[in-house]
Amino acid sequence: MSANVLNEVVTSSEQVAAEPVGAGRRRRRRLSGWHFVLLPIAILFLIPFAQMVLASFSPAKELVGFPPPFIPSHLTVDGYVKLFSQTDILLWLGNTVIVSLAAIVSNIVLCSLAGYGFARLKFAGRNFGFLMILATIMIPTQLLMIPTYILFSKLGLLNGLGAAIVPWLATAFGIFLMRQFFLALPAELEEAGAIDGCNRWQIFFRIVLPLARPALATLAIFTLLGAWNDLVWPLIAINNQHAFTLQLGIANFQGAHLTDWSLVMAGNVVATMPLILFFLFAQRQFIATMTFSGLKG
Amino acid sequence: MDDTTTLPAAPGSTPGSTPDAATKRRVRRLLGMKSAVTGWGFVAPATIIILGLSIFPAGWAFLLSLQSWDGFSAATFVGGANYAELITDADFWNAVRNTFGYTVLFVPASVLLGLFLAVALNRRIRLMGFYRTAIFVPFVASAASTGILSTYLFSPQFGLVNNVLRVLHLPQQGWLDDPHQAMLVIAIMSLWGSAAFTTVIYLAALQDIPTELIEAARIDGASPWQAFWRVIWPQLAPVTMFVAIWQTIEAVQLFDLVYTTTRGGPLDATKTIVYFLYEKAFHTLQFGYGSAAAYALFAVTLIITIGVVVYSRRKGLEAF
Numbered sequence: 001m002s003a004n005v006l007n008e009v010v011t012s013s014e015q016v017a018a019e020p021v022g023a024g025r026r027r028r029r030r031l032s033g034w035h036f037v038l039l040p041i042a043i044l045f046l047i048p049f050a051q052m053v054l055a056s057f058s059p060a061k062e063l064v065g066f067p068p069p070f071i072p073s074h075l076t077v078d079g080y081v082k083l084f085s086q087t088d089i090l091l092w093l094g095n096t097v098i099v100s101l102a103a104i105v106s107n108i109v110l111c112s113l114a115g116y117g118f119a120r121l122k123f124a125g126r127n128f129g130f131l132m133i134l135a136t137i138m139i140p141t142q143l144l145m146i147p148t149y150i151l152f153s154k155l156g157l158l159n160g161l162g163a164a165i166v167p168w169l170a171t172a173f174g175i176f177l178m179r180q181f182f183l184a185l186p187a188e189l190e191e192a193g194a195i196d197g198c199n200r201w202q203i204f205f206r207i208v209l210p211l212a213r214p215a216l217a218t219l220a221i222f223t224l225l226g227a228w229n230d231l232v233w234p235l236i237a238i239n240n241q242h243a244f245t246l247q248l249g250i251a252n253f254q255g256a257h258l259t260d261w262s263l264v265m266a267g268n269v270v271a272t273m274p275l276i277l278f279f280l281f282a283q284r285q286f287i288a289t290m291t292f293s294g295l296k297g
Numbered sequence: 298m299d300d301t302t303t304l305p306a307a308p309g310s311t312p313g314s315t316p317d318a319a320t321k322r323r324v325r326r327l328l329g330m331k332s333a334v335t336g337w338g339f340v341a342p343a344t345i346i347i348l349g350l351s352i353f354p355a356g357w358a359f360l361l362s363l364q365s366w367d368g369f370s371a372a373t374f375v376g377g378a379n380y381a382e383l384i385t386d387a388d389f390w391n392a393v394r395n396t397f398g399y400t401v402l403f404v405p406a407s408v409l410l411g412l413f414l415a416v417a418l419n420r421r422i423r424l425m426g427f428y429r430t431a432i433f434v435p436f437v438a439s440a441a442s443t444g445i446l447s448t449y450l451f452s453p454q455f456g457l458v459n460n461v462l463r464v465l466h467l468p469q470q471g472w473l474d475d476p477h478q479a480m481l482v483i484a485i486m487s488l489w490g491s492a493a494f495t496t497v498i499y500l501a502a503l504q505d506i507p508t509e510l511i512e513a514a515r516i517d518g519a520s521p522w523q524a525f526w527r528v529i530w531p532q533l534a535p536v537t538m539f540v541a542i543w544q545t546i547e548a549v550q551l552f553d554l555v556y557t558t559t560r561g562g563p564l565d566a567t568k569t570i571v572y573f574l575y576e577k578a579f580h581t582l583q584f585g586y587g588s589a590a591a592y593a594l595f596a597v598t599l600i601i602t603i604g605v606v607v608y609s610r611r612k613g614l615e616a617f
Binding site: 032064114118135143172204254261264272291 | 352430579
């Protein structure tokens with residue numbers, strides 16, 4: 001972490017994410033008994049993904065044969081060829097990337113502004129406004145589906161990408177996260193900025209925001225996971241194949257291509273692999289996000 | 298730090314003028330307005346979007362729940378009739394039973410699994426990085442993806458699970474095609490995807506427990522097993538309470554995985570409350586009836602949460 005000013009919560013979750021210090025250096029002669037527990041569990045947890053990748057490269061006929069072979073006779077990219085030629089997977093991938101990027105950028109801008117306002121500025125209605133936002137966390141999404149559907153239909157937003165983007169423009173979680181971060185930030189830096197003649201906006205954009213990178217990373221991952229994987233809302237709001245997100249597209253495979261498992265699994269790989277790879281590269285940040293999304297309760 | 302301190306010069310307080318009480322009041326009002334404009338300038342965009350897409354629809358949903366409306370013809374006000382119908386609707390009670398069954402299956406399993414994995418992962422041994430990654434990575438799998446994997450792995454004809462049973466000479470199962478097993482499969486796959494969350498929460502809590510406590514217990518002659526249940530487990534009580542409530546709320550809202558695996562079948566065995574309200578609202582276009590079901594669900598969630606919080610307060614477990 002480059003920034004030395006970290007939110008208490010983010011730092012404590014970083015500790016969870018961090019590898020135990022000196023794990024490699026401390027060589028033990030006796031093999032820990034925990035390996036006999038953890039190795040089977042780890043393999044069990046990886047089996048679904050391994051099966052997904054293996055099936056996507058298997059000949060479609062073998063996957064539904066009886067008895068099904070554990071290992072395919074040969075590997076093939078037929079599933080992917082059919083996926084890209086017979087479905088709109090690339091269009092859906094593009095849609096999902098657009099929705100996720102829009103959600104991330106919008107959340108970073110709007111939630112950090114609001115989080116800073118609620119944490120640092122004094123103005124009439126501040127506490128009431130923040131309480132209302134906290135209260136929305138209690139409202140289950142199922143309660144909002146029907147009226148939001150009617151509202152979007154009146155606004156003409158249904159069946160387009162806008163329908164998938166608008167609910168993700170700002171999140172209560174994001175505001176809460178950023179407010180917590182800014183509350184923990186020492187005020188001296190901002191006071192120095194004020195003495196140098198910066199106004200609130202300049203202080204925010206030049207001094208505060210660059211320090212907020214760890215919290216912004218958490219917010220970006222939270223938003224990415226939510227927007228990329230969202231299924232229920234696009235399912236309700238988007239009925240037009242051209243505006244499908246990846247999740248909607250592959251969820252619809254089950255009806256359309258049920259017999260062709262190599263194609264279905266190839267689609268699943270395309271939809272899931274970006275997040276898996278991202279997780280492997282930024283595991284610490286993902287775990288920090290998980291911890292924080294738990295602590296908000 | 299007060300916002301007013303950063304203002305270059307307050308209007309009305311030009312040097313030389315002698316500020317009397319009225320001017321002071323005016324200055325204060327102007328400063329208040331200025332800080333309100335700045336403050337709301339920061340928070341208004343996000344606040345309007347969030348409240349506009351939650352508080353406003355939540356109120357609207359309540360009005361809808363008192364109406365009979367299909368979205369096209371004129372809505373008629375029916376008062377509490379939707380709620381009354383709900384109470385006598387056998388389909389709804391079937392959904393409540395299924396949701397309850399799933400919750401009872403999923404929540405204890407998810408708490409115990411998270412606790413167990415956290416204890417297992419909270420040590421310094423080789424390969425720990427690999428173990429953690431393997432257990433945490435399913436967290437990124439979407440409901441659509443998990444649904445496809447469930448259907449594939451648990452297929453009665455060609456699924457890996459039955460294939461392994463066959464090799465071990467154990468009886469083949471119907472899994473998602475069997476009304477008695479479908480919910481179990483959904484619970485297993487939910488556990489796979491959510492274990493990371495409960496594990497990470499417990500892991501954070503375990504690392505907050507002072508090691509002196511455990512050392513003291515060990516010095517007093519406690520076995521590791523005793524030290525865990527007598528010293529560590531009580532320390533984890535607030536976290537356990539939190540995780541249990543969180544997972545219960547998740548469980549009673551189960552929808553995605555049902556949609557992507559069984560779509561409520563076989564024989565309505567996996568039709569949950571949210572699946573019921575989804576069908577009512579978006580297949581048969583009973584917006585009023587669906588909203589009533591949504592409010593019933595909201596009420597149940599609130600009652601569970603409040604009940605558990607009150608219970609834990611009484612028992613002296615300060616989780617919240």
